[in-house]
Amino acid sequence: MTLGAGTVIAYNGADHAGSQVRGNIVSRIRGAVAVLAAVPLAVAAPAPAAAGPKPQKKRSVALGTDAPAPEVAPGGTYTWSFTVTPRGGRKAARAVFRTTLPASLEFVSGKGCEAEKRKVVCDLGKVKPGRKAAGSFRAKVSARALPKREIAPRGVVTWGKVRAARDFPAVRVAGASRAEAAVL
Structure with a gap:
């Protein structure tokens, strides 16, 4: 043989x-x-299995969000951060984060982020499966924000053709603005 x-x-x-x-x-x-x-007692060795391509894992993406603090002051500027973790597949794909800010927040800045009115779009570039991509944006709390009002924007990320959505942890507007607190 x-x-x-x-x-x-x-x-x-x-x-x-x-x-x-x-x-x-x-x-x-x-x-x-x-x-x-x-x-x-002859034992035949099994024929080697045909080595075809491995089945691809289903592509998915996870979104993690983080709020600046449990309480925010009217007129203050805070950073809202997020992480994107793609899974499955073999190829890198473009990751884009989107959110619509509530009326009590106004976009200030963010690396790779642009805003039109209250809609914020952050381009994270191409991200490989298994690698995390982090991003953040800064937003100013309106001086007219109602005290004790809860703020919890929703973030959505797309990675290639898959998407995930998640709310940022809720924060509450403090009872008095910084200017009012300074006078008291």
């Missing part, structure tokens, strides 16, 4: 030094012909 290019297996009944197989079957390199003689 030939196992590969020029590998011959023959029954010998003894172990030979330098052989590749121990026991009743001895392997030696000879020609392209295989000789197999009286093997009491």
